[in-house]
Amino acid sequence: MDDRRWRLRVIYxxxxxxxxxxxxxxxxxxxxxxxxxxxxxxxxxxxxxxxAAIIAGSIAMTGLYTVSADRS
Amino acid sequence: xxxxxxxxxxxxxxxxxGAIGITVAAARSTKSTSDxxxxxxxxxxxxxxxxxxxxxxxxxxxxxxxxxxxxSGFDGFIYAIGxxxxxxxxxxxxxxxxxxxxRYTMADALSYRFDExxxxxxxxxxxxVLVVCYLIAQMVGAGQVIQLMFGLSYAAAVVLVGALMIFxxxxxxxxxxxxxQMVKAVLLLFTGVLIAFLTWRAFGYDxxxxxxxxxxxxxxxxxILASQMLPKDPxxxxxxxxxxxxxxxxLPHILIRFFTVKDGKDAxxxxxxxxxxxxxxxxxxxxIGYGAIALIFNDPAYHQANGALLGGANTVSIHLSxxxxxxxxxxxxxxxxxxxxxxxxxxxxxxxASTIAHDLLRTxxxxxxxxxxxxxxxxxxxxxxxxxxxxxxxxxxxxxxxxYLLGLSFSIAASANFxxxxxxxxxxxxTTIGVIAGGCTGLVLSVTMTVLGPAVWVKVFGFxxxxxxxxxxxxxxxxxxxxxxxxxxxxxxxxxxxxxRARFAEQYSRSIA
Numbered sequence: 001m002d003d004r005r006w007r008l009r010v011i012y013x014x015x016x017x018x019x020x021x022x023x024x025x026x027x028x029x030x031x032x033x034x035x036x037x038x039x040x041x042x043x044x045x046x047x048x049x050x051x052a053a054i055i056a057g058s059i060a061m062t063g064l065y066t067v068s069a070d071r072s
Numbered sequence: 073x074x075x076x077x078x079x080x081x082x083x084x085x086x087x088x089x090g091a092i093g094i095t096v097a098a099a100r101s102t103k104s105t106s107d108x109x110x111x112x113x114x115x116x117x118x119x120x121x122x123x124x125x126x127x128x129x130x131x132x133x134x135x136x137x138x139x140x141x142x143x144s145g146f147d148g149f150i151y152a153i154g155x156x157x158x159x160x161x162x163x164x165x166x167x168x169x170x171x172x173x174x175r176y177t178m179a180d181a182l183s184y185r186f187d188e189x190x191x192x193x194x195x196x197x198x199x200x201v202l203v204v205c206y207l208i209a210q211m212v213g214a215g216q217v218i219q220l221m222f223g224l225s226y227a228a229a230v231v232l233v234g235a236l237m238i239f240x241x242x243x244x245x246x247x248x249x250x251x252x253q254m255v256k257a258v259l260l261l262f263t264g265v266l267i268a269f270l271t272w273r274a275f276g277y278d279x280x281x282x283x284x285x286x287x288x289x290x291x292x293x294x295x296i297l298a299s300q301m302l303p304k305d306p307x308x309x310x311x312x313x314x315x316x317x318x319x320x321x322x323l324p325h326i327l328i329r330f331f332t333v334k335d336g337k338d339a340x341x342x343x344x345x346x347x348x349x350x351x352x353x354x355x356x357x358x359x360i361g362y363g364a365i366a367l368i369f370n371d372p373a374y375h376q377a378n379g380a381l382l383g384g385a386n387t388v389s390i391h392l393s394x395x396x397x398x399x400x401x402x403x404x405x406x407x408x409x410x411x412x413x414x415x416x417x418x419x420x421x422x423x424x425a426s427t428i429a430h431d432l433l434r435t436x437x438x439x440x441x442x443x444x445x446x447x448x449x450x451x452x453x454x455x456x457x458x459x460x461x462x463x464x465x466x467x468x469x470x471x472x473x474x475x476y477l478l479g480l481s482f483s484i485a486a487s488a489n490f491x492x493x494x495x496x497x498x499x500x501x502x503t504t505i506g507v508i509a510g511g512c513t514g515l516v517l518s519v520t521m522t523v524l525g526p527a528v529w530v531k532v533f534g535f536x537x538x539x540x541x542x543x544x545x546x547x548x549x550x551x552x553x554x555x556x557x558x559x560x561x562x563x564x565x566x567x568x569x570x571x572x573r574a575r576f577a578e579q580y581s582r583s584i585a
Contacts, residue, residue: 005584006498013164017317020157024313027150027299028306035298043283045297051149052355055156059351062160062344069168069340 004072012065016058023050077399083407084222091240091414094251098244105447108245109176109426115250115332121345124329126253128155128320128350129260130416131213131409132478135386137354141361142369142381142388145296148361150309152354154316159350162321163343168336169497169583170327178327178489179431182496184582185575187504187568194511196431198488199324201515202481203424204462206325207417209477211466213386214413220383221390221406226470234463237417241425242455246332249418256415257349259408264356267389267405270396271363282359285366296365311547318550319482322489325423336585364392371395421462425455476527479544483522487549488514495557497583500576502561503569509560514553521545 027034027047034047106112115123133155141148174180179188179195211230218229240248275282283297290296302309320326330339368374374382374391381387390409394402429451492510495502522528524539542548561569 003584009164013161016157016160016164020153020317021310021313023153024150024302024310025306028302028309031298031300031303035294037297042280043287043294043297044280045146045294047146047298048149048358051146051153052358054153055351055354058156058160059348062163062347065160065164066340066344070337 005069008065008068008072012061016061019054019057023054026050077403079400079403080222080406083403084410087407087411087414088236090255091236091252091411094255095240095244095248098248098251101247102243102245102448105430105451106175107247108448108451109422109430110328110331111246111250113332113334117333117338117341118345119250119254120329120333120338120342121349122257123250123253123332124326124342124346125349125353126257126260126412126415127325127329127419128346129257129353129412130210131217131386131412132210133353134260134264134412135217135389135409137357138361138364138389138392139385139387141357142364143385144300145290145292145365146298147301149357150299150301150312151316152357154313155320156347156351156354158317158320159343159347161317162326163340163347165497166321166327166493167330167339167343170493171330171333171339172336172583172585173497173579174331176328176331176426176430178324178493179427182492182507185572185579186496186502186507187572190504191507192431192434194508195489195492196427198484198511198515199427199431200424201519202322202324202484202489203420203427204465205477205484206323206481207420207424207462208465208469209474209481210413210417210420211462212469212472212474214417215466215470216384217386217409217413220387221409227467230463230466230470233413233417234459234466236414237421237462238456238459240414240418241422241459242452245451246422249415249422250329250332252411252415252418256408256411259411261349261353263393263405263408264353264360266401267393267396268356268359268363270401271359271367271392274363274367274396279359282366283362286362286369289369290365296362305541305543307547308541308543311542311544314550315479315482315486315544315546318490318546319486322485322493323481324427324485324489325419328423328426336583360389360392363396364388367395368392417462421455421459424458424462425451428454428458473532476522476532479527480518480522483544483546483549484515484518486546487518487553491550491553491557495554495561497580499561500573500580502557503564503566503572505564505566505569506557506559506561510553510557513556514549517549517552518545521549 035045038044038049102108137148170181173184179192182191214233215226215230219226287294333339368391390405393405488511492507521540526538526543529535529538
């Protein structure tokens with residue numbers, strides 16, 4: 001299993017899971033920083049923006065993976 | 073009853089008529105077992121992506137998550153983020169190899185190199201436990217929500233949902249179920265966009281103003297901007313994260329949808345579309361969730377005299393639709409919620425029927441599999457029996473707290489199905505004994521630890537403290553299942569085990585074809 005498809009699976013899953021669990025750990029152990037406002041003139045929090053980024057990033061990763069997998 | 077205007081009744085009848093019309097049209101194309109269980113592999117990736125999104129965006133996602141955001145703020149998004157992150161995992165690791173190795177169910181893929189006489193019954197039992205738990209939770213929720221929305225009695229609501237579900241699946245099979253899911257997904261996405269837009273408009277298209285208002289009216293103030301659940305119990309939080317991100321890849325009603333497209337590449341593309349639709353819908357929950365807090369938290373029109381929300385916690389989205397769009401939008405949202413319920417329970421029933429007919433009866437009655445007419449009859453009979461049992465169970469569980477059943481389903485999926493599937497697809501040394509050791513361990517441990525945990529031991533049985541504090545137990549059950557598979561396989565020195573290991577290279581080549 002040293003083919004390119006396998007490497008793609010491992011790399012993409014690894015990145016996604018690392019970001020996802022880092023987010024969970026930050027929510028669990030750094031609650032004040034996650035609840036902090038993202039800027040002085042916006043009431044939205046760091047957690048909200050990171051959460052939205054993970055959702056958008058998940059969509060983008062599936063698109064990127066399928067392009068890469070089609071080439072492999 | 074939440075809405076008594078004629079539009080509610082009209083739209084409700086339109087949804088029922090639409091489901092019946094789709095089913096009758098689909099019945100003309102359902103001529104073989106392959107048509108019935110996998111739509112003959114003729115569904116396009118875009119259509120399947122919509123249907124997968126429809127399967128996944130249940131009433132729990134639509135009504136339940138907005139209710140959770142309404143009461144707890146950001147914790148609702150923790151679930152949404154876990155759900156969406158599970159889809160790339162399904163796509164990267166499962167979608168294409170599963171399609172390339174199987175025909176109708178997950179057990180097909182495992183039967184490629186393992187002893188199917190032992191594997192199929194085990195996978196069928198795990199899948200049925202999952203489907204029945206999921207189905208009871210959905211049916212009980214359906215009965216309660218329809219009772220509130222349309223003023224029917226609980227029994228009438230459950231019987232109506234059960235009858236429509238049995239009719240759709242029995243007559244139209246996978247083709248009808250797929251089209252009902254697609255229509256429902258489009259309606260749900262449209263509804264989400266409309267409510268989010270109208271909510272945004274109500275605050276002058278200023279999201280900051282919306283969040284500021286939400287913070288000012290919610291008793292938890294700015295605490296609603298970050299998770300409160302995870303800092304309280306980080307281990308349970310990580311365990312929940314595991315169940316959410318790996319559970320989807322083990323849910324049988326999601327996995328069988330990959331057999332409705334023609335090949336692995338289309339299965340992968342289906343997952344791309346599904347991730348896009350589901351992710352987009354979950355992004356809409358930001359304005360919907362915080363908008364609901366801002367607009368209805370302090371509005372007495374949506375609360376009873378004792379301060380409780382009119383119609384219960386799960387009606388937040390329905391009240392918000394009324395606040396921003398009036399009676400007609402509220403009636404429309406009620407009808408979409410009903411369509412959502414019908415589509416999801418139909419998908420679950422079909423999954424259960426295919427598991428019994430294809431995996432269980434195949435082992436005892438191989439003739440059915442070879443003879444298309446008899447196979448089709450058997451599958452339809454199983455659908456009728458399973459649908460009737462699910463309806464009766466939903467009636468019996470009317471006054472029970474069944475919220476734990478959805479969590480249990482995800483826990484079993486992440487702890488039993490996911491490890492087995494991963495190791496079967498990617499670990500050459502796995503053998504039939506390893507699969508059996510892992511499957512039995514994952515299933516028994518998940519059920520036992522959930523029963524001894526807070527969700528059942530405290531909330532259902534009423535004991536003061538749980539025996540197992542981890543909720544859900546996936547942080548323990550998933551690694552233990554992997555270990556059971558590992559030791560079961562490495563300690564297996566049988567001749568059949570050696571042959572199964574030797575077949576891995578051939579299986580792997582086929583899985584990536």
